[in-house]
Amino acid sequence: MTVQVVVKANTYFDSVSLMSLSTKANQIEGVEQAIIAMGTEMNKEVIKNVGLMTQEVEEARTSDLMIVVKAENEEMCESAFESIEELLTKKNTPSKGSSEVKYSTIKSAAENIPDANLAIIAVNGMYAPREARKALENNLHVMMFSDNVSIEDEIALKQLAHEKGLLMMGPDCGTAIIGNVALCFANAVRKGNIGIVGASGTGSQELSVRIHEFGGGITQLIGTGGRDLSEEVGGIMMLDGIKALQEDEATKVIVLVSKPPASSVEEKVLAQIKKSSKPVVVWFVGGDEEKVTKAGGHFAKMSKEAALKAVLLAGADESKINKRALNLPLVEEVRAKLKPEQKYIRGLFSGGTLCDEAMHIAMEKFDNVYSNIQREPEFRLKDVKVSQEHTFIDFGDDQFTQGKPHPMIDPSTRIERFIQEAKDPSVGVIVMDFVLGFGAHEDPVGAMLPAIIEAKQLAEDEGRQLEIIGYILGTELDSQNIEGQINKLLAAGATHASSSQNAGLLAREFVVKGE
Numbered sequence: 001m002t003v004q005v006v007v008k009a010n011t012y013f014d015s016v017s018l019m020s021l022s023t024k025a026n027q028i029e030g031v032e033q034a035i036i037a038m039g040t041e042m043n044k045e046v047i048k049n050v051g052l053m054t055q056e057v058e059e060a061r062t063s064d065l066m067i068v069v070k071a072e073n074e075e076m077c078e079s080a081f082e083s084i085e086e087l088l089t090k091k092n093t094p095s096k097g098s099s100e101v102k103y104s105t106i107k108s109a110a111e112n113i114p115d116a117n118l119a120i121i122a123v124n125g126m127y128a129p130r131e132a133r134k135a136l137e138n139n140l141h142v143m144m145f146s147d148n149v150s151i152e153d154e155i156a157l158k159q160l161a162h163e164k165g166l167l168m169m170g171p172d173c174g175t176a177i178i179g180n181v182a183l184c185f186a187n188a189v190r191k192g193n194i195g196i197v198g199a200s201g202t203g204s205q206e207l208s209v210r211i212h213e214f215g216g217g218i219t220q221l222i223g224t225g226g227r228d229l230s231e232e233v234g235g236i237m238m239l240d241g242i243k244a245l246q247e248d249e250a251t252k253v254i255v256l257v258s259k260p261p262a263s264s265v266e267e268k269v270l271a272q273i274k275k276s277s278k279p280v281v282v283w284f285v286g287g288d289e290e291k292v293t294k295a296g297g298h299f300a301k302m303s304k305e306a307a308l309k310a311v312l313l314a315g316a317d318e319s320k321i322n323k324r325a326l327n328l329p330l331v332e333e334v335r336a337k338l339k340p341e342q343k344y345i346r347g348l349f350s351g352g353t354l355c356d357e358a359m360h361i362a363m364e365k366f367d368n369v370y371s372n373i374q375r376e377p378e379f380r381l382k383d384v385k386v387s388q389e390h391t392f393i394d395f396g397d398d399q400f401t402q403g404k405p406h407p408m409i410d411p412s413t414r415i416e417r418f419i420q421e422a423k424d425p426s427v428g429v430i431v432m433d434f435v436l437g438f439g440a441h442e443d444p445v446g447a448m449l450p451a452i453i454e455a456k457q458l459a460e461d462e463g464r465q466l467e468i469i470g471y472i473l474g475t476e477l478d479s480q481n482i483e484g485q486i487n488k489l490l491a492a493g494a495t496h497a498s499s500s501q502n503a504g505l506l507a508r509e510f511v512v513k514g515e
Contacts, residue, residue, distance in 0.1 A: 001032065003070045004077040005056040011065040012038070013091070014122040016145060016184065016439070019405035021087055023441075026410065028083045030076035031069060036084065039064040040124050042148065062124070106131060110138040120183060121146055121170070128171060129153035136160050136168065143223065144170030145184055147398070151232050154225070158236040167244070168237060170225040174201035174406075177208065177221035185408060187437035188477035192217020194310050195251035197241035199224045199258035202351025202396075202435065203303065205473055206500045207255055207283070210307030212475050214321050216314055219251040220244070226352075229261030235268055242272050242280070253314045255281045255306060259356055260375070270295035279313045281306050285356045303357055304501040324498040331509045334495075337465040338511065342428035345507045346421040347392035348414050350407035351473070354433045358504035359392040365508060366390050372397055387421065408440045411447045418448070422455035422466060429467045430455075431507040433500070434489075436474025436482060445470065445485045452492045467510055468494040471503035 013021070018036055025034035035052065037043040039060030047057055052068050060066050067084055071077045103109035106119055119135035121128050125148030135142045136157065144157075149171035161168030169176055175198070176183040180191045187205055189212040196218065198204030208218050222244065224237035238256070245251045254276065261269065261284065273280045274295045281298045283306035292299040298313065300306030304323075312318055345362055349355035356373060363369045368389040374380045381388060384399060394400075395407040395414045407414050414432070421430055434444040441447060452468055459466035470489045474482045489496050497503035 001070055001072060002074050002077050003052055003054065003068065004074070004081070005054050005069075006067040006081060007039070007056050007060045008065040008067070009061075010063050012063065013065060013088075015124065016122045017091060019409050021084075021091065023405045023410040024087055025067075025069075025080070025084050026412065028080050030071050031080050032072070033068075033070040034080065034084070035066070035068045037066055038062060038124055039066050040126065062126070106134045106140070107138060110135075110140060117141055118143065118167075118178060120144075125149045125171070129157060132157050132168070133160070136164060136166055139164065139166070141167040141178075142169065143173055143176050143178075143183055144168070144225070145172075145174060146170070147172040151227060151230075154227060155233055155236075158228075158233065162236055162240055167222060167240065169223045172227070173223035173225045175204050175221065176223045177218055179220070180218075182438045185435070185437060185439045186221070187212075187473070187475055188479075189475055190217035190477075191219070193219060193250060193252040193314050194255060195219045195245035195248060195253070196221040196255045196257065197224065197238055197245065198222070198256070199226055199228050199238060199261075200353040202433075202473065203257040203283070203285070203353030203357075205351070205435065205437065206303045206354065207257055207307050207310075209473055209475055210304055210499060211255075211311055212477075214307060214311040215316055216307075216311035219248060224258075226259075229258050229265045229269070231262040231264060233265075235261065235265040238265075238269055239272055242269070242276070246276055246278060251278065253279050253281065253310050255283070255310045257283045257303075257306070257353070259285050259353065260287060266291070270297070273297045281310045281313065285353060286360050302361070302501040302504075304499045324502065326502055326505055326509070330495070331506065334465070334467050334510045335512070338428040338467070339464055340513070341426055342464065343389075343511055343513065344387075344424075344427050345390045345392075345429045345431060345511055346387055346424075346427050347431045347507065348418055348421065349392065349394050349433050350396055350411070350414065350435055351433050352394045352396050354471070354473070354500045354503075355392050355394040357500055358431060358507060361501075361504035362390050362392070362508050365512060372399065387424070393417065408435045408444075411441065411444060415448060415451050418451050419455065422451075422458060425462070425464065427466070428511045429469060429507045431469040431497075431503055432471070433503070434470055434472045434485060436472065436478040436480040436485065440480070442480060443485075444480070445472065445488045449488055449492055452489075452494055456493045468492075469497050469503055469506055469510075470494050471497040471500055473500065 122145040128146035222241040289299040
């Protein structure tokens with residue numbers, strides 16, 4: 001194997017672009033591994049950890065672009081570099097007829113585009129707070145896609161935004177829909193009268209997609225970033241987001257989504273709900289129904305339930321909604337096929353809240369559910385590479401994405417783990433999500449298809465049933481063609497779940513013994 005490096009001095013690409021470019025580079029024929037990243041210490045550490053460190057990488061500055069390629073021989077490396085150069089050139093060249101203009105600073109952009117009112121920050125976390133502050137000082141709302149930002153910086157930025165009456169979405173905010181425009185990872189959904197405030201990217205996507213399916217639509221989807229409801233941050237963005245939707249005439253119903261917040265922050269949110277003149281649906285994964293109801297909110301235990309309550313409160317006719325009830329005959333059929341020793345679920349997710357929802361559904365009936373995102377230390381995986389009994393993995397967590405594209409863009413890490421889990425004779429069900437929409441992989445099911453076919457054949461050769469459940473998060477308006485994705489899944493012998501909620505329920509019920 002040959003490792004070659006090209007360092008482009010003073011060449012900047014944002015993190016969203018780099019994730020996409022790295023994914024495409026790894027698909028080039030003959031390339032075993034490719035990393036395209038800025039020359040930060042964190043990225044160098046990732047390169048070192050995968051055994052690709054060189055002198056050129058060591059000497060790269062934070063303003064330099066590093067391109068590292070591992071291939072079978074020098075010729076393949078050179079060919080890969082030519083292809084990568086084409087990708088870089090294409091990325092930097094406006095399409096024919098485009099009126100795109102590039103500005104070197106936020107200030108110059110704000111001055112030259114006076115109608116602009118929002119900035120998306122997707123630079124390295126070391127520099128993101130500085131750029132976000134510039135945007136806020138120029139009276140721009142901010143969506144910060146960047147992660148690895150200190151909590152102190154997050155608090156300071158959100159306090160500044162609050163004082164100026166601006167949104168400070170993030171850091172690590174991957175999803176928003178503002179003024180009917182989808183930002184970063186989001187789905188194409190119809191405009192309507194339901195607003196969402198979410199401390200979860202895929203959780204917010206799931207709500208928007210289910211609301212769309214039930215005939216409703218979205219006014220605004222305001223992301224907060226995953227740490228907003230922590231004790232330290234205090235829910236600044238969640239509270240400001242609720243107030244913004246309360247003041248928005250187009251919004252008739254508000255939906256909140258998050259993993260369980262800190263107790264003191266939950267009290268603040270519930271107090272805000274109590275003052276709301278609009279109905280508020282609350283889906284806090286693993287949340288407390290009594291607290292929400294007491295505050296005048298509408299509690300939802302699961303995602304589909306939250307979306308359904310929202311559209312009904314917004315005026316939908318319940319008799320015209322297809323609720324897609326769980327397929328109980330299928331449950332009995334699969335139970336009969338699984339051997340007694342096939343007791344366990346393995347959940348392999350690209351969406352953190354989708355993983356969390358499926359995990360909490362399993363926890364209702366099983367007391368041996370482990371994960372890399374479990375809140376209880378005793379049920380947190382000791383080694384994320386090794387599953388224990390019922391295991392649910394969020395491949396979008398930082399431990400899997402440092403220096404690598406998000407699994408919604410590059411599924412390679414999940415594919416490797418899928419094959420590993422399929423070989424385990426104690427596994428009865430593998431459940432996965434496939435996320436469509438802006439920014440996501442153009443064919444997520446297609447990328448996993450060879451592995452699914454291989455796994456099904458492996459199980460058949462060993463005389464066992466392996467049930468594979470796939471949930472496709474998307475709408476008919478998304479560019480990836482959801483019907484085509486579903487058909488690929490079914491053709492490979494997998495089961496299609498119609499929602500995140502149903503995926504978790506099916507996985508659990510398939511392996512329940514003695515019922």
